[in-house]
Amino acid sequence: MKTIKLKKESVQLVKEVLKDIKASPDLGIYKCVQCGMCTSVCPGAKETDYDPRDMIRRVLEDDETVVDDDNIWNCFSCYTCNSVCPCGNNASEINQILRQMSIDKGEGMKKIVSFAAYGDSFMELGVGSIPSNFFDVMVKDIGPGYMDLKINIEDIRTDLGLGSYILPEKAIDEVESILDNSGFKDRLEKIKRCK
Amino acid sequence: MKFIPDKDILLFKSCLVNVEYPGVESSTSYIFDRIDVEYYVDERQSCCTGLGHYYDLFDQISTTALAARNFHLAAETGHKNIAVMCATCYAILKKSAKILNQNEEARNKVNQILDDSNLEKREYTLDDMDPTLNIFHVAEIFYNKRDEISSLVKVDLSSLRVATHHACHYCKVHYNDTIEGVRDPNLIDKLAEAVGVETIGWYDHKTVTCGAGFRQRFTNKEASLAVTAEKLQALKDNKVDLLLHMCPNCQMQFDRYQPYIEEKLDTEFNIFHLNISQFIALALGADPYKILGIQTHTVPIEPLLKRLNYSLETNEKIDVEAKKSPN
Amino acid sequence: MNPDSSKDISNKDLKIGVFLCRCGGNISDTVDMEKLRSSVDAEVVEEFENLCSINGRKIIRDSIIQKNLDRVVVAACSPITHEKTFQKYINPLNPYLLEMANLREQCSWVNPDVETATEKAISLVNASIEKVKYAQPLDPILRKTTKSAAVIGGGISGISASLSLARQGIKTCLIEEQPTIGGAMVKVGKLFSPEKLAEECAMCLLNPLVNEAVEHKNIKIMTNTTLKAAERRSGNFHLLIESKPRKVIEEKCISCGKCAEVCPVEVKDSWNEDMTFRKAIYKPFAQAVPDVYTIDLENCKNCGKCQEVCRMNAIDLDMEGEVIPMTVGSVVIATGHKTFDMDKRPEYSYGRHDDIVTQMELARIMGVNGPTKGKLLKPSNNKIPERVVMVQCVGSRDEKPGGRKYCSKVCCMVAIKHANVIKQHYPDTDVIICYTDMRTPGMYEKYFKYAQSNGVRLIRGRPGEVAEKDGIFTVRLEDTLSKEPLEIEADLVVLSTAMEPSDGTINVSGLLDVGLTEELFVKEKHSKIKPVATEVDGVYVCGTAQGPKDITDSIVQANAAAAKISELINGGVELEPFVASIDQSKCTLCKKCIDICKYKAAYIQDGILTVDPISCTGCGACIWECENNAIEIMGQTDEQIIATIDGMLKDKKPDEKRIIAFLDSVGYVSADNIGINKITVPSSVRIIKIPSMNRIMPKHILHAFKMGADGIIMGEYPYNPMYSHTKEKIAGLKGELVKNNINPDRLAFYKVYIPYFRGLANKFKEFDGEIKCLDTP
Numbered sequence A: 001m002k003t004i005k006l007k008k009e010s011v012q013l014v015k016e017v018l019k020d021i022k023a024s025p026d027l028g029i030y031k032c033v034q035c036g037m038c039t040s041v042c043p044g045a046k047e048t049d050y051d052p053r054d055m056i057r058r059v060l061e062d063d064e065t066v067v068d069d070d071n072i073w074n075c076f077s078c079y080t081c082n083s084v085c086p087c088g089n090n091a092s093e094i095n096q097i098l099r100q101m102s103i104d105k106g107e108g109m110k111k112i113v114s115f116a117a118y119g120d121s122f123m124e125l126g127v128g129s130i131p132s133n134f135f136d137v138m139v140k141d142i143g144p145g146y147m148d149l150k151i152n153i154e155d156i157r158t159d160l161g162l163g164s165y166i167l168p169e170k171a172i173d174e175v176e177s178i179l180d181n182s183g184f185k186d187r188l189e190k191i192k193r194c195k
Numbered sequence B: 001m002k003f004i005p006d007k008d009i010l011l012f013k014s015c016l017v018n019v020e021y022p023g024v025e026s027s028t029s030y031i032f033d034r035i036d037v038e039y040y041v042d043e044r045q046s047c048c049t050g051l052g053h054y055y056d057l058f059d060q061i062s063t064t065a066l067a068a069r070n071f072h073l074a075a076e077t078g079h080k081n082i083a084v085m086c087a088t089c090y091a092i093l094k095k096s097a098k099i100l101n102q103n104e105e106a107r108n109k110v111n112q113i114l115d116d117s118n119l120e121k122r123e124y125t126l127d128d129m130d131p132t133l134n135i136f137h138v139a140e141i142f143y144n145k146r147d148e149i150s151s152l153v154k155v156d157l158s159s160l161r162v163a164t165h166h167a168c169h170y171c172k173v174h175y176n177d178t179i180e181g182v183r184d185p186n187l188i189d190k191l192a193e194a195v196g197v198e199t200i201g202w203y204d205h206k207t208v209t210c211g212a213g214f215r216q217r218f219t220n221k222e223a224s225l226a227v228t229a230e231k232l233q234a235l236k237d238n239k240v241d242l243l244l245h246m247c248p249n250c251q252m253q254f255d256r257y258q259p260y261i262e263e264k265l266d267t268e269f270n271i272f273h274l275n276i277s278q279f280i281a282l283a284l285g286a287d288p289y290k291i292l293g294i295q296t297h298t299v300p301i302e303p304l305l306k307r308l309n310y311s312l313e314t315n316e317k318i319d320v321e322a323k324k325s326p327n
Numbered sequence C: 001m002n003p004d005s006s007k008d009i010s011n012k013d014l015k016i017g018v019f020l021c022r023c024g025g026n027i028s029d030t031v032d033m034e035k036l037r038s039s040v041d042a043e044v045v046e047e048f049e050n051l052c053s054i055n056g057r058k059i060i061r062d063s064i065i066q067k068n069l070d071r072v073v074v075a076a077c078s079p080i081t082h083e084k085t086f087q088k089y090i091n092p093l094n095p096y097l098l099e100m101a102n103l104r105e106q107c108s109w110v111n112p113d114v115e116t117a118t119e120k121a122i123s124l125v126n127a128s129i130e131k132v133k134y135a136q137p138l139d140p141i142l143r144k145t146t147k148s149a150a151v152i153g154g155g156i157s158g159i160s161a162s163l164s165l166a167r168q169g170i171k172t173c174l175i176e177e178q179p180t181i182g183g184a185m186v187k188v189g190k191l192f193s194p195e196k197l198a199e200e201c202a203m204c205l206l207n208p209l210v211n212e213a214v215e216h217k218n219i220k221i222m223t224n225t226t227l228k229a230a231e232r233r234s235g236n237f238h239l240l241i242e243s244k245p246r247k248v249i250e251e252k253c254i255s256c257g258k259c260a261e262v263c264p265v266e267v268k269d270s271w272n273e274d275m276t277f278r279k280a281i282y283k284p285f286a287q288a289v290p291d292v293y294t295i296d297l298e299n300c301k302n303c304g305k306c307q308e309v310c311r312m313n314a315i316d317l318d319m320e321g322e323v324i325p326m327t328v329g330s331v332v333i334a335t336g337h338k339t340f341d342m343d344k345r346p347e348y349s350y351g352r353h354d355d356i357v358t359q360m361e362l363a364r365i366m367g368v369n370g371p372t373k374g375k376l377l378k379p380s381n382n383k384i385p386e387r388v389v390m391v392q393c394v395g396s397r398d399e400k401p402g403g404r405k406y407c408s409k410v411c412c413m414v415a416i417k418h419a420n421v422i423k424q425h426y427p428d429t430d431v432i433i434c435y436t437d438m439r440t441p442g443m444y445e446k447y448f449k450y451a452q453s454n455g456v457r458l459i460r461g462r463p464g465e466v467a468e469k470d471g472i473f474t475v476r477l478e479d480t481l482s483k484e485p486l487e488i489e490a491d492l493v494v495l496s497t498a499m500e501p502s503d504g505t506i507n508v509s510g511l512l513d514v515g516l517t518e519e520l521f522v523k524e525k526h527s528k529i530k531p532v533a534t535e536v537d538g539v540y541v542c543g544t545a546q547g548p549k550d551i552t553d554s555i556v557q558a559n560a561a562a563a564k565i566s567e568l569i570n571g572g573v574e575l576e577p578f579v580a581s582i583d584q585s586k587c588t589l590c591k592k593c594i595d596i597c598k599y600k601a602a603y604i605q606d607g608i609l610t611v612d613p614i615s616c617t618g619c620g621a622c623i624w625e626c627e628n629n630a631i632e633i634m635g636q637t638d639e640q641i642i643a644t645i646d647g648m649l650k651d652k653k654p655d656e657k658r659i660i661a662f663l664d665s666v667g668y669v670s671a672d673n674i675g676i677n678k679i680t681v682p683s684s685v686r687i688i689k690i691p692s693m694n695r696i697m698p699k700h701i702l703h704a705f706k707m708g709a710d711g712i713i714m715g716e717y718p719y720n721p722m723y724s725h726t727k728e729k730i731a732g733l734k735g736e737l738v739k740n741n742i743n744p745d746r747l748a749f750y751k752v753y754i755p756y757f758r759g760l761a762n763k764f765k766e767f768d769g770e771i772k773c774l775d776t777p
Helices: A013-020 A042-047 A052-060 A062-066 A069-076 A080-084 A093-107 A109-125 A132-140 A144-161 A169-181 A182-194 B016-017 B024-033 B048-054 B060-076 B087-102 B106-116 B138-144 B146-151 B188-196 B221-237 B250-264 B276-283 B290-294 B303-308 C032-038 C054-067 C077-087 C104-108 C114-132 C158-169 C204-214 C257-260 C307-311 C359-366 C411-425 C444-453 C503-512 C551-571 C592-596 C621-625 C638-649 C664-676 C698-706 C723-739 C756-776
Strands: B009-012 B081-085 B133-137 B162-164 B240-243 B272-275 C017-022 C044-046 C069-076 C098-102 C141-143 C149-151 C171-175 C189-191 C200-201 C218-220 C224-234 C236-243 C266-268 C278-279 C320-329 C331-333 C338-339 C356-358 C387-394 C432-437 C458-459 C467-470 C472-480 C484-490 C494-499 C497-499 C539-541 C574-576 C580-581 C602-605 C608-611 C630-631 C659-661 C684-690 C711-716 C746-749
Touching: A013 A052, A013 A062, A013 A093, A042 B221, A052 A062, A052 A093, A062 A093, A062 B250, A069 A093, A069 C017, A080 A093, A093 A109, A109 A132, A109 A169, A132 B060, A132 B250, A144 B016, A144 B024, A169 A182, A169 B060, A169 B106, B009 B024, B009 B060, B016 B024, B016 B048, B016 B250, B024 B138, B024 B272, B024 B276, B024 B290, B048 B087, B060 B087, B060 B106, B060 C257, B060 C698, B081 B087, B081 B138, B087 B106, B087 B133, B087 B250, B106 B138, B106 C592, B133 B138, B138 B146, B138 C320, B146 B188, B162 B188, B188 B276, B221 B250, B240 B276, B250 B272, B276 B290, B290 C149, B303 C551, C017 C032, C017 C054, C017 C114, C032 C044, C032 C141, C054 C077, C054 C608, C069 C114, C077 C098, C077 C664, C098 C104, C098 C114, C098 C497, C104 C114, C104 C664, C114 C684, C149 C158, C149 C320, C158 C171, C158 C204, C158 C218, C158 C551, C171 C224, C171 C411, C189 C204, C200 C204, C200 C411, C204 C218, C224 C503, C236 C331, C257 C278, C257 C307, C331 C503, C331 C551, C338 C458, C356 C359, C359 C411, C359 C494, C387 C444, C387 C484, C411 C432, C411 C444, C411 C494, C432 C484, C432 C698, C458 C472, C539 C551, C580 C608, C580 C711, C592 C602, C592 C621, C621 C630, C638 C659, C638 C684, C638 C698, C659 C664, C659 C756, C664 C684, C664 C711, C664 C756, C698 C711, C698 C723, C711 C723, C711 C756, C723 C746, C746 C756
Parallel strands: B009 B081, B081 B133, B162 B240, B240 B272, C017 C044, C017 C069, C069 C098, C149 C171, C149 C331, C171 C218, C331 C539, C356 C494, C387 C432, C387 C494, C432 C458, C659 C684, C659 C711, C711 C746
Antiparallel strands: C141 C574, C189 C200, C224 C236, C236 C320, C266 C278, C338 C497, C467 C472, C472 C484, C580 C630, C602 C608
16 A cells, blocks of 8 residues: 655655756646646557656656656657646656656666767767668668668759758867767767667 | 747758758748848758757757857847747757746856857857747748738649648647647648648647657657558548648658558558648749759659649749649 | 814914823833823823723813813724724814824833833824824715616626615616627526436526516616716716617517518527527527517618518617616626637637537527427437537636636536436437536535436546547547546537636726736625625626626625625715825826726816725825825825824934834734734834825835934735835835935835734844844944
8 A cells, every 4th residue: 555654755756857957937747637638639648658647647746666667758749748738737848857867867878879879970060860870770661762862962952052061160169069068978978888 | 929020030950951851941041032031041050959859868958058059159140030940949949048048057057068168259148049039930930921922922732632730849849939829730721821722721630740759750660650640541531632841850750651651551641741831932933853852752742743734844834824724 | 175173273282182091000010101191291191090991081071171172192002992982082072183002002012121111102102192283183984875776787697686786776777788688597498406406497497587677667677788988986887888779669579570580681599509590680589588679780681671571660770879878876797708719729629510519509409499499419410419428627727828727617517417417318328528627516516426326427537639530529538547548439529618708797897997807807806705896896796707607606696796785875884084185276187196096096077186985095105196296195194194203203312223113004903913912022113004005105214214213114915906016116215215325224024914913023023133233333
C-alpha cells in the first residue's frame, strides 16, 4: 500500500521541474485536474504506452521513477497537449524537462547517443543536419533519388540562386566558442562516450 | 492582431530548407521581391539548433546562447524582425527570447558565455528581442500582404483540391501569438484563398502532427509513420490532390515517406506536397525548377504541373485563357 | 450643505467642555487623571466613573446648559463603542459637535506605563479639542427613493423579480428585448426535482407566473424594447427605453396566424435553436406573451401579403419605433446569459454535422413543443439514436484562449436530466457522459445517483475531439480511470456548452455604469454579504447576468433583489453626512472628479456638479484631482485634519518620538482590537482616523513633519474599490518628502485587516524601531 507520509524528506520533483530553465513562468502543472485531454490528442499515447496525463500525475505525486520511464521518450514534441490543456499546463514542456533530468542522471544519454552526429556537424559547420548515421536507412526507405539529392545539393542551390549554406569561418569560430563555453562541447563528448 | 512588419526583416535560414527543400527559400525570396518586403539573408547566422534541441541533444542554455548571437546579428544589420521558413525555428527562437527576457539568471549566464567567447559585443540586453513583435513565420508576412499577392496571381490553381497542414511548432507552442486559429488553424488556407484556391478547410486530423516527432522518425519509425499514414488516409478520404506545408520537417515527413508508406500499406495516396511559399510562387508564375526547386522533391510535382497544363519543356505556363478545358 | 450657525464665532471663543471617563478603572488605573485634568485647556473639564451611564448623561447635559458649551469632547472608550451614545447625550447640541478621544482601546490598554500613557492621553484629548473647534453642525442624510423599478430582462429572473416587486406595491416596468417574455426557461422543456426524482414541465411552471405578471396592475411588460440610455440622479434613474416597431398593432391582433401562413419569407427559428424555420411574421411559440404576432424587421421584405389577409387590420408596415423616457427608483439587471460560441472549440466539429448538438438543442428536440414534438430523433435523418455521448465542460473550466475559466455550474445537472429523460423513454439508447468532475452538490447528488441507477454510463475523461466518418462519430478521449486512450462511437453527440454573459448583460451594465467581473458578468458589491447589490446603489442584479446558475438560484436572487429594493423604498436610508461637498463658485466642471470616482458618486445635473450622498464614501480621492480646491469632505475638512495633527503633536518633548498613524475605518477597528487584546504598542504611536488614505495629501504629511512628527504610517484595507492607486500615491508622497529634505523612510504603509491586529501591532513596533534607528547618529 502506498502511504503519503507526514514527513517528506526527498526533494520534490515538481519543484525541481518548475525550477528548470525550460519551465515557462506560467506553467500550470499544479492546476492539473487529470482530465486526460492531453492524452486524448497525443500521437504518442495513440501509438505507444506514453500517457502525458499519467506522467503529470507522477510528477505531482513525487514519483521519481517517471524520469527513468522509457515511455517519456515516446513524446513527439508536437505540443498538441499544450494547445488544448484547459488548466494551462504544458505536458510537452514537462516531458522535455524530465528527459533532460534523465540525461543529467546518465541514463538518458543512452537514448540520445545515436543523435550525437548532429552535434558534431553543428560544431563543424554552424548548421545542424540529420545525423549522418541515419543516412543509409533513409536512402533505403526513401530511394536512391535521395542520395542524388545529397550529392547534387550545392548545384541545385546554385541553380536556385542561393549561396552556400555553410557559415563563413569566422562565424563558425564564434559558434564553436559559444558551444565550448556553454558546456555543450563537454556534454557532447560525454554523450558520445555512452556508446 | 499583432503588428506584422514588411521591412527590416532577417530571412532566417533553416537547416532543412537548406539541404532538403532549398526551393522554399528561393520561392520566399521570389515572393518577397514582388510584394515589396525589405529583407536580408545573413550568411553568418547559425542554425537555431531545432533538430538537436528536440533530439534532447542540446541543452537550453546552449540553444539560447546561439539565439542571442543570432538576435544580435539581426539587430546589427538593422533587420531585427526575424522571419522564419521553419516552424521549429519559430518556436525555438521565441522560447529563447522569452527566456532571455523573463529569466535574469539565464540571461546573465548567456551573457557570461558570450563574454567568455570574446563576444562581449553580442551580449543580450533585456527586451532586445520581443518574442511576439519581432519573430514571425514568413507565412505571416505573406498574410499581411495577401491583397498584394492576390493582385499578382498569374496561374489559376483553382482546379486543385487542396488541404493544409499547419505546423505544430507554429500553432501550438506559443499559441497566443498564432494568427488565424490554433484549434482550427487557417493561416495557410487563407493564403491559398489569396491566390484563388478554396481549400477543403477542416478535415479529421487537421491539427494532428506530421508524425516526424524528431527522434521518433528514427527510433520509433513505425509509430512515427503510423501517425503520418493516418493523416494521409484522412486526406485521401477527402480526395485531396495537394497538401500545403509551412515547415520543411513536416514536408519531409510527408513527401519523403509517402511512397514508403504507400508500399508498406499497399495503397496509394497520390497526394502532392508543396510548401506554401512554393505554392504562392507557382501561382505568381515562378519557374518550377529555377524557383520552386521541385527537383528536390521525392513525390514528383511534374504530374501536378501537367494537370495544370504547365509546359515543362519550355518552362512556360499556359495562360489562364488557354487552359479552359483541363486535362 | 447645512446652514452654518457657528461660523461667525471665532474658534478661540468657542466654549468647549471636556468630559473624562475613568471607565471603572480601565482608564484611570493607567492614566494619571489628575495630571490629565490639569493639562487640558477648556471651559469645563469634568471627570466621572462611568460617563456612558445615565448619570454621565446628566453631567454632560447639565454642563452644556449651565456653561453654555458650544462643543464637547468625551475622552473615554473607542468611538466605535459609544460615539452614537454620546452623540445623543450632548443633545441639545448638534450630534456632530462631539469629538471622542480614545483613551481606552488606543491608550490605557496598550500603554501599561503610567507616565507615557498619561502623555499620550493628553495628546489624544488635545487633538480632539483642536478638531472639535472646526466641527460643523450637520444632519444625517435621509434618502427615500421613488416607489418604482425597472427590471431589464424578461426571463425567469426578471419575471420573478417583477412579481415580487409588484406584490409589494412597487410599480414595475419589465423590459424585454425579444418579442416575448420567458427567456431560456421556456425553451428547456423539462425541469427536474432532486427531491421527487422526477421531471416536470417547465412551461407549466412558468406559465402561471407569466400570467400573473401580465394581469398584475403594478407590472407593465414592454417587449421588443431595449435600454438605450440611463442617468442616475440622487437615488433615482432616468431611463430611455427604445422600442422596436412590432409592425403589428398589439390591441388589434387576435393571433390567428393567417399572416404567417401567407408570408413568403422563411427564417431559421431561434425558438428551436435554428433547427426549424419560421416566417418573417411570427409568434415565437404558442403560449407566447404577449399573444401577438411580430414582424422580424431584418427579414421582412415588405411585400404586404400579411396585410392583405389580416381581417383585423392589425398590421401596420409603416409603424415606427419610439423612445420612451421613464424615471424609476431602482433598476434590476436580469439580462441573463448566452451559450458558448462553438467556433472557439472547432475540434468538436459542431456546425459541421447536424447530429452534433448542444444541450439546449437537445432540450428543444425533446421538448413536446419542439421540432420533433418531443421525440428523440436525430436531426440528420429523424431516427432514434443508438448511442448519445455527452461531452461536459465544453468551453467551461478552460484557460485556453476563447475558453471560460469558471465552471458553468448547471451543465452536470442538465446532462443528467437529459440522460434520465432519454433512458426513461428510450431504454435501448445508450447514454454516456464524458466528464472531468461530476458536480452535483446538495440534493442534486440524489438525482445523479438516480441517473446511475437508470443505466446512464459515465466515463471520466475530457474529450479532445469529435470526428466523423461515414455518418458515425468518434469521440476521442482518455478513460482516465482505466488509463487508456479511448474512442467512443456515437450517432448523436451532445455538447454541454458554457454559459457566457449575454450581450445585453454587457450593454446594460455599461449604460448603468455597473462594474463587470473579469468574465464580463455583473459584479456584485460583495460576493458574500451583498450578493445582489452592484457597485451602483439602487441597481441590483439577479439570475445568470451575475454568473452561471440554475433556475432555483435565479429565483432566489430575484426575490432578494426585490427585497433590497423594498428596503430602500420603505425604510429609506439614513447616512452619515461625511461626504464630499462642492463649492460651486470654484467648480469649473472639468469632470476629473467624476472620472476618478469608482463609486460613481459625482455627476453633473443641470450644469452643476452634484454628489450623490448615497454613493459617496468621503474617501477624498476627488480632492487630489480638483485643481480649484472646490471639494471638501464634511467632517474631514483640511482644517480638521490639520487641527487634529496639531493636537496630537502639542507639547512634544525634545527627546520624545511621536508617530502619527492615519488609519481607515478597518485599520481603526484593528487598532481597537490591539487594545482589546491588551497588546502593548509603542507609546510614540498616535492614531488618527481617516475615511481613506486618499484623504491624506502631501500638505497634511508635510505639516505633520513640520509640527514635529518623527514618522507617519498609513493603514488601508486593500479590498476597497479605490485601492488601486495606493501604490502610486505612496510613491508620490515619498517623492514629496524627498523634495522637502525629509527621509522618505519616515513614511510607511501597511495593509490592514480587522482580524490581523497582531500584524498591525508588530508593524507599529517595527516602524517605531526604524524611526529610532534613523535618529541614532
